[in-house]
Amino acid sequence: xxxxxxxVGYLADEGTATAAWLAWRTSRPLLLEGExxxxxxxxxxxxxxxLGRDLVRLQCYEGIDASAALYDWDHPRQLLHVRAxxxxxxxxxxxxxxxxxxxxxLLPRPLLRSLEAPSVLLVDELDRADDxxxxxxxxxxxxxxxxxxxxxxxxxxxxxxxxVTSNRTRxxxxxxxxxxxxxxxxxxxxxxxxxxxxxxVPEADAALAAGxxxxxxxxxxxxxxxxxGVAESIDWARTLHALGATTVEPAAAAxxxxxVLKYREDQQRVAAHLAELLAEPA
Amino acid sequence: MSLAPTTAPAPGPDxxxxxxxxxxxxxxAGVDIPAGAAxxxxxxxxxxxxxxxxxxxxxxxxxxYWATRLTLCSRPDDLAVFDEVFALWxxxxxxxxxxxxxxxxxxxxxxxxxxxxxxxxxxxxxxxxPTASRLEVLRHRDVAAxxxxxRALVAHLLGRMxxxxxxxxxxxxxxxxxxxxxxxxxxxxxxRTGGDPVHWPRRQRWPRPRRxxxxxxxxxxxxxxxxxxxxxxxxxxxxxxxxxxFSLGTRLTCLTRAFRSxxxxxxxxxxxxxxxDWSGGTRLGEGLAVFxxxxxxxxxxxxxxxxxxxxxxxxxxxTLLGEQMEQLHRLAHRVVWANPNRARPGFAPRTAGLVAxxxxxxxFVDGHSVAALEALTDEIAGSTRPGTAGGRxx
Numbered sequence: 001x002x003x004x005x006x007x008v009g010y011l012a013d014e015g016t017a018t019a020a021w022l023a024w025r026t027s028r029p030l031l032l033e034g035e036x037x038x039x040x041x042x043x044x045x046x047x048x049x050x051l052g053r054d055l056v057r058l059q060c061y062e063g064i065d066a067s068a069a070l071y072d073w074d075h076p077r078q079l080l081h082v083r084a085x086x087x088x089x090x091x092x093x094x095x096x097x098x099x100x101x102x103x104x105x106l107l108p109r110p111l112l113r114s115l116e117a118p119s120v121l122l123v124d125e126l127d128r129a130d131d132x133x134x135x136x137x138x139x140x141x142x143x144x145x146x147x148x149x150x151x152x153x154x155x156x157x158x159x160x161x162x163x164v165t166s167n168r169t170r171x172x173x174x175x176x177x178x179x180x181x182x183x184x185x186x187x188x189x190x191x192x193x194x195x196x197x198x199x200x201v202p203e204a205d206a207a208l209a210a211g212x213x214x215x216x217x218x219x220x221x222x223x224x225x226x227x228x229g230v231a232e233s234i235d236w237a238r239t240l241h242a243l244g245a246t247t248v249e250p251a252a253a254a255x256x257x258x259x260v261l262k263y264r265e266d267q268q269r270v271a272a273h274l275a276e277l278l279a280e281p282a
Numbered sequence: 283m284s285l286a287p288t289t290a291p292a293p294g295p296d297x298x299x300x301x302x303x304x305x306x307x308x309x310x311a312g313v314d315i316p317a318g319a320a321x322x323x324x325x326x327x328x329x330x331x332x333x334x335x336x337x338x339x340x341x342x343x344x345x346x347y348w349a350t351r352l353t354l355c356s357r358p359d360d361l362a363v364f365d366e367v368f369a370l371w372x373x374x375x376x377x378x379x380x381x382x383x384x385x386x387x388x389x390x391x392x393x394x395x396x397x398x399x400x401x402x403x404x405x406x407x408x409x410x411x412p413t414a415s416r417l418e419v420l421r422h423r424d425v426a427a428x429x430x431x432x433r434a435l436v437a438h439l440l441g442r443m444x445x446x447x448x449x450x451x452x453x454x455x456x457x458x459x460x461x462x463x464x465x466x467x468x469x470x471x472x473x474r475t476g477g478d479p480v481h482w483p484r485r486q487r488w489p490r491p492r493r494x495x496x497x498x499x500x501x502x503x504x505x506x507x508x509x510x511x512x513x514x515x516x517x518x519x520x521x522x523x524x525x526x527x528f529s530l531g532t533r534l535t536c537l538t539r540a541f542r543s544x545x546x547x548x549x550x551x552x553x554x555x556x557x558x559d560w561s562g563g564t565r566l567g568e569g570l571a572v573f574x575x576x577x578x579x580x581x582x583x584x585x586x587x588x589x590x591x592x593x594x595x596x597x598x599x600x601t602l603l604g605e606q607m608e609q610l611h612r613l614a615h616r617v618v619w620a621n622p623n624r625a626r627p628g629f630a631p632r633t634a635g636l637v638a639x640x641x642x643x644x645x646f647v648d649g650h651s652v653a654a655l656e657a658l659t660d661e662i663a664g665s666t667r668p669g670t671a672g673g674r675x676x
């Protein structure tokens with residue numbers, strides 16, 4: 001699995017790869033937690049590529065409900081249909097009823113789409129959704145089936161590989177955790193991060209990639225409001241390369257600090273001892 | 283799948299018993315193991331054993347490690363404990379102690395109160411039926427100076443306290459008189475009327491409860507109010523499903539789950555198990571920094587009503603506390619500071635901690651009596667009850 005993921009550009013560590021493999025083999029959802037920017041979301045993208053399946057993404061937010069996540073009915077078309085039949089004369093109410101709540105007027109939203117074709121379902125930032133939604137998701141994750149009152153039950157022929165991510169703004173319910181593999185995704189180590197940067201910004205110098213990874217690793221040990229993630233490393237390497245830098249040199253680094261640090265307080269704190277941070281290890 | 287073969291001892295013949303044993307050891311070390319997790323571990327291990335390559339056949343230590351970690355752990359705090367217990371388990375070493383050693387916390391029955399040499403044991407609340415006037419007097423008394431019998435009554439009052447959350451408009455809708463047309467119902471009715479919508483039912487946005495977050499100072503100077511605030515927090519978590527409670531002392535501990543039990547005593551025991559810095563020092567600034575970093579900025583504090591319960595005796599750096607309070611104030615909808623000492627005669631917010639924190643607080647209220655806590659619940663709900671003490675704006 002490590003190799004498969006590497007082929008599509010995701011350099012996973014052993015734990016992440018094992019978790020993904022198990023989730024796929026045992027049809028059990030995978031719950032990923034970890035600092036923002038460690039690659040939770042991109043793992044789902046990579047898995048979809050590896051398995052050759054569609055990626056169905058559901059971004060959670062407060063107030064998300066069934067009609068946004070699961071399905072909705074195409075009401076304007078339903079109304080037109082009723083009027084058209086009426087205009088054509090004689091409407092059989094029973095037949096009409098049956099007609100109206102059929103598949104042709106059903107609009108699948110992400111969750112239903114993930115059941116209809118083999119897919120990787122990414123439920124992103126579940127902690128943003130509210131309790132009701134989590135309970136509703138539980139039902140789907142238990143049997144990979146949903147019941148639509150007017151229509152019937154839709155069951156997945158091939159269960160989707162489900163990846164759930166959470167940023168831990170609140171604790172995900174035990175009932176959901178019970179159904180998932182739980183994996184905490186760490187920041188990559190220096191070697192892996194260098195490799196990731198080199199892969200993502202192949203045009204940049206090898207020394208630049210290694211330098212960015214080294215400095216970012218040091219920044220993560222600083223007392224910052226928001227520690228940089230892998231995405232920031234890649235951004236920074238790209239920005240530095242665009243400025244013509246071949247190593248992380250102080251002048252260019254000072255000008256591009258905004259690519260790595262997203263809070264003014266953090267930038268000020270780091271700028272004060274930037275030279276020290278950039279220093280090569282003795 | 284590259285699972286490096288190791289020379290680790292393979293699990294015994296009875297894999298299920300083996301893994302159940304590991305789960306038990308973890309439970310003893312304080313990890314909440316999800317129900318059915320041991321079975322899931324067996325399934326996972328069996329699946330890993332089928333992978334082609336070096337890991338086939340006998341499960342390797344790496345395979346066993348991941349199969350159990352992925353199924354038996356369910357929060358980041360579990361991971362360090364897991365690693366320790368897993369290593370011990372496979373080396374067949376005796377599990378010496380509890381990683382999360384709990385300290386004994388005062389229970390609801392015997393809180394040590396200065397000047398209270400008499401019975402700290404159980405007190406029959408029913409022995410002298412409280413009169414309405416006695417209850418009214420009790421509501422306004424400082425809870426730190428009550429005898430055991432009165433404390434039992436206060437516990438009763440607090441247990442029944444009605445917590446109301448503040449509200450905000452949500453994106454969810456319900457049938458109503460305003461808002462967008464409910465097309466689903468229009469279509470349903472149009473079937474009966476041959477396509478002509480006779481009337482237009484609507485759905486409107488509805489207010490949703492805001493999250494309440496309580497940060498409880500559990501340092502030594504707050505000891506005499508511990509029992510009261512544990513009951514307060516218990517009632518809060520029981521009545522507001524999205525409330526969160528944390529303890530702040532020398533470290534930060536999330537207590538919300540401990541309060542999920544309906545029985546206050548069981549909740550207290552669970553709190554005791556979790557809070558390792560009970561009655562220790564106060565480093566509010568550092569605790570707040572951890573709260574904002576791990577929880578607050580990611581969303582727990584965003585748009586919430588945050589209540590800090592503390593006397594503001596900061597042993598750490600008050601500048602840090604000020605900075606963190608400023609951050610908190612930017613994230614939260616409202617910040618309320620409740621201080622049990624505020625009602626004392628001659629009180630003035632002179633401690634370095636309070637001086638640094640108060641500029642970033644929306645309301646600074648009393649916190650010493652049942653009446654003050656009732657006023658605090660009104661403050662949380664965003665309304666002020668007439669004729670109650672406290673609630674003065676900072």
